[in-house]
Amino acid sequence: MSASAPAPLAVAVHGAGGRMGGVLCRLLAAATDLRLVAAWGRSGDARLGCDVGTLHGLGPLGVPLERLGVRGIRPAVVVDFSLPAAGPALAEFCREERLPLVSGTTGDEDPERTFGRAADVVPVLWAPNFSPALAALAEVLPTLAGLLPEVALGVLDVHHARKRDAPSGTALRLAQLAGSGTRPVATASLRLGEVVGEHVLYFEGADERLEIRHRVHDRSVFARGALLAARRLVARGPGWYRIADVLRDPPP
Numbered sequence: 001m002s003a004s005a006p007a008p009l010a011v012a013v014h015g016a017g018g019r020m021g022g023v024l025c026r027l028l029a030a031a032t033d034l035r036l037v038a039a040w041g042r043s044g045d046a047r048l049g050c051d052v053g054t055l056h057g058l059g060p061l062g063v064p065l066e067r068l069g070v071r072g073i074r075p076a077v078v079v080d081f082s083l084p085a086a087g088p089a090l091a092e093f094c095r096e097e098r099l100p101l102v103s104g105t106t107g108d109e110d111p112e113r114t115f116g117r118a119a120d121v122v123p124v125l126w127a128p129n130f131s132p133a134l135a136a137l138a139e140v141l142p143t144l145a146g147l148l149p150e151v152a153l154g155v156l157d158v159h160h161a162r163k164r165d166a167p168s169g170t171a172l173r174l175a176q177l178a179g180s181g182t183r184p185v186a187t188a189s190l191r192l193g194e195v196v197g198e199h200v201l202y203f204e205g206a207d208e209r210l211e212i213r214h215r216v217h218d219r220s221v222f223a224r225g226a227l228l229a230a231r232r233l234v235a236r237g238p239g240w241y242r243i244a245d246v247l248r249d250p251p252p
């Protein structure tokens with residue numbers, strides 16, 4: 001890297017021992033403008049102390065899986081894909097340490113309340129889905145549903161059998177946007193095999209049905225979206241952000 005190139009952005013991954021943690025570590029290892037500096041896992045995880053790259057079959061990355069903040073390393077931004085129960089401690093940590101936070105963790109009924117105190121002092125972006133295509137759909141969905149006031153609305157989500165929350169965070173968000181808080185939206189969930197993520201929206205009208213289907217082929221779409229959000233969030237002031245707020249930014 002030339003002397004004038006900016007230093008890579010230091011990223012900590014929270015939930016680094018999980019499926020999404022592994023994908024984030026792989027993308028971070030390959031990135032030139034980002035650097036993995038800390039990998040945080042659950043305090044009772046038997047793998048604490050092991051190199052996080054080795055854990056995920058990537059080869060050693062020189063970063064151990066460890067408890068939140070244990071080495072006192074200061075990242076420029078934290079990227080979280082863990083479990084909802086971990087949210088309050090992570091939010092408090094980011095607030096105290098003044099660390100911008102990108103979170104994709106789902107299953108918390110009110111993430112804005114969980115992370116809200118942190119958002120008073122740092123930029124916080126939570127999204128139930130970091131796919132750019134779904135972020136775009138979310139933007140137009142209230143308008144589309146508003147144009148079809150008579151149809152019955154439904155959302156189906158299909159995910160791998162180990163997913164812990166149902167309906168998915170994305171299904172709940174799509175239902176909220178389509179129904180605008182005034183119309184009922186039926187939801188259903190299937191937990192099947194290794195499906196990464198699929199959502200289908202139904203607009204059931206008289207003698208016709210509109211369906212919108214979104215299918216994710218690889219988890220890296222979420223990880224790439226979260227890392228893009230991380231790059232852009234660090235330039236923002238304290239507050240609560242949505243994925244659409246940063247996707248529209250010009251490239252950094």
Ligand SMILES: NC(=O)c1ccc[n+]([C@@H]2O[C@H](COP(=O)([O-])OP(=O)(O)OC[C@H]3O[C@@H](n4cnc5c(N)ncnc54)[C@H](OP(=O)(O)O)[C@@H]3O)[C@@H](O)[C@H]2O)c1
Nearest residue numbers: 015017018019020041042081082086104106128129130222
């Ligand atoms: N927003 C999006 O685009 C998007 C995309 C995919 C997934 N997700 C969500 O992201 C989350 C993670 O998904 P995943 O598939 O990676 O799940 P996962 O494989 O279960 O990974 C979650 C990881 O977090 C760890 N963890 C639990 N408590 C923790 C704590 N207090 N501190 C740090 N780490 C902790 C878990 O450890 P243990 O296994 O030891 O408990 C596990 O290693 C889920 O909520 C999922 O729904 C969101």
